[in-house]
Amino acid sequence: MDYFPIFLDIKKRAVLIVGGGEIAARKVALLKRARPQITIVAPKLSDGLAELLAQGEIAHRAGEFNDDDLNGCALVVAATDDAVVNRAVYDAAEKRNLPVNVVDCPELCRFIFPSIVDRTPVTVAVSTSGTSPVLARLLRAHLETMIPANYGRLANLLAGFRDKVKSRFPDISGRRHFWERILQGAATEMVFSGREQDATQLIEAALDSDDTGGKMTGAEKTGEVALVGAGPGDPDLLTFRALRLMQQADVVLYDRLVSKEVLDLVRREADQIYVGKKRSFHAVRQEEINQTLADLAQQGKRVVRLKGGDPFIFGRGGEEIATLAEQGIPFQVVPGITAASGCASYAGIPLTHRDYAQSVRFVTGQLKDGTIDLDWNILAQPQQTIVIYMGLQGLPEICEQLIKHGASSSLPVALIQQGTTVHQQVITATLTTLPKVVAAQEVHAPTLLIVGEVVSLHDQLAWFKPIKEV
Ligand code: SAH
Numbered sequence: 001m002d003y004f005p006i007f008l009d010i011k012k013r014a015v016l017i018v019g020g021g022e023i024a025a026r027k028v029a030l031l032k033r034a035r036p037q038i039t040i041v042a043p044k045l046s047d048g049l050a051e052l053l054a055q056g057e058i059a060h061r062a063g064e065f066n067d068d069d070l071n072g073c074a075l076v077v078a079a080t081d082d083a084v085v086n087r088a089v090y091d092a093a094e095k096r097n098l099p100v101n102v103v104d105c106p107e108l109c110r111f112i113f114p115s116i117v118d119r120t121p122v123t124v125a126v127s128t129s130g131t132s133p134v135l136a137r138l139l140r141a142h143l144e145t146m147i148p149a150n151y152g153r154l155a156n157l158l159a160g161f162r163d164k165v166k167s168r169f170p171d172i173s174g175r176r177h178f179w180e181r182i183l184q185g186a187a188t189e190m191v192f193s194g195r196e197q198d199a200t201q202l203i204e205a206a207l208d209s210d211d212t213g214g215k216m217t218g219a220e221k222t223g224e225v226a227l228v229g230a231g232p233g234d235p236d237l238l239t240f241r242a243l244r245l246m247q248q249a250d251v252v253l254y255d256r257l258v259s260k261e262v263l264d265l266v267r268r269e270a271d272q273i274y275v276g277k278k279r280s281f282h283a284v285r286q287e288e289i290n291q292t293l294a295d296l297a298q299q300g301k302r303v304v305r306l307k308g309g310d311p312f313i314f315g316r317g318g319e320e321i322a323t324l325a326e327q328g329i330p331f332q333v334v335p336g337i338t339a340a341s342g343c344a345s346y347a348g349i350p351l352t353h354r355d356y357a358q359s360v361r362f363v364t365g366q367l368k369d370g371t372i373d374l375d376w377n378i379l380a381q382p383q384q385t386i387v388i389y390m391g392l393q394g395l396p397e398i399c400e401q402l403i404k405h406g407a408s409s410s411l412p413v414a415l416i417q418q419g420t421t422v423h424q425q426v427i428t429a430t431l432t433t434l435p436k437v438v439a440a441q442e443v444h445a446p447t448l449l450i451v452g453e454v455v456s457l458h459d460q461l462a463w464f465k466p467i468k469e470v
Helices: 022-032 047-054 083-095 133-146 151-159 162-168 172-183 186-192 196-208 240-248 283-298 317-326 339-347 395-404 434-439 453-461
Strands: 014-018 037-042 058-062 073-078 100-102 115-119 122-126 224-229 251-254 271-274 302-307 331-334 359-364 384-389 412-417 425-430 447-451
Touching: 014 022, 014 083, 022 037, 022 047, 022 073, 047 058, 073 083, 083 100, 115 133, 115 151, 122 133, 122 151, 151 172, 151 186, 151 196, 162 172, 162 196, 172 186, 172 196, 186 196, 186 240, 224 240, 224 283, 224 317, 240 302, 240 331, 251 283, 283 302, 283 317, 317 331, 339 384, 339 412, 339 447, 395 434, 395 447, 412 434, 412 453, 425 434, 425 453, 447 453
Parallel strands: 014 037, 014 073, 037 058, 073 100, 224 302, 224 331, 251 271, 251 302, 359 384
Antiparallel strands: 115 122, 384 447, 412 425, 412 447
């Protein structure tokens, strides 16, 4: 090991930074998080540092570095662009055995700055021992995506239980078992998704239970259902939370809209249950799905219900969690990128535009019984964009009705097939011509219709050009 990693308490300690430019400012920004008393020695300060000085966040001694600046210091950083000054700072600090860092000069460093993942109080520091700061940054980015933003809150919550747990489990191994159980259970995910009250209740119940061994209380035994938006197809469009839950799941229920690429990211050991529905044959099935979710959670499983796009947009997500709410089963809803956003972005069609559309409406082109019942007068108004989900079957009627209710017959319309996937295809035409154009070719579901002047921007703004199948 070239450097020994330690975490230094520099609260209220004097930290000296020599240099007043951008590099110094960056180090100040980093060090400041640990609340030291920072003094900058430099003839003058950059604007950013001058602002910090005005806010009383740092002190400044205007002038050249001299040995006395090190008096009382706990840490020294040289960040000037003058090699002679940097060397002088290093030599003076070495003489006093002070930890010193000369920025971008590994041979003049007694300590180095790691790349930091900050989830205070949890902190992860990454170093390549100065060999490649860029590599350290890449690794940090990787960790940033893997460690939930609320990790620090979890640590703080657990800290609040330390004394109670200690008196409840006097021996170390009892405590360790308890914490392992809690951290691998539902409480963790509750904190990550911002439900600290629920997590607190769960931990309290676990502490109050009679059993001092590793057995779980009734509340702990119940699993949780996460209704997760899987986005429109491209797995890169998943949220961090969706991915985390998919990788922790015991069982995943998914339907037709969830792409294979997204399913590939589910934990390998998880059971995968297909609950795809055929059009106009889903009334009974839906109830069955709702109950299956509840039953699995009651068996203590971590259940993920994966839904294409966003679960609360034409996804019947509300119905599925209503059953869970009735039965007192914990659940959470993870939003996803809905087809309208995904398809519009990937087709280069802004849904609103200052010149063309001041509002956007998401409507469904198909009711439960297969008919269409839309307020055509409103939809035919100008200066708006209409996004129609499930509109392929009713396409001729939709176009006809819009024209009949006053929309321009030359209004541009786009039909986006399998949006955001490598198979994406965009057909653009007008209200008059689209039904014929579509009828003349093979169309692959799912498809989304976008109606409005914004569609004309597609020619200019399309950027996503997937490889065509041969
Ligand atoms: N909850 C989903 C919508 C479910 S309704 C969401 O938020 O996106 C199903 C309809 O969504 C399909 O009939 C189709 O109109 C649309 N859709 C979903 N994914 C799509 C995709 N990748 N490309 C085109 N349309 C899509």
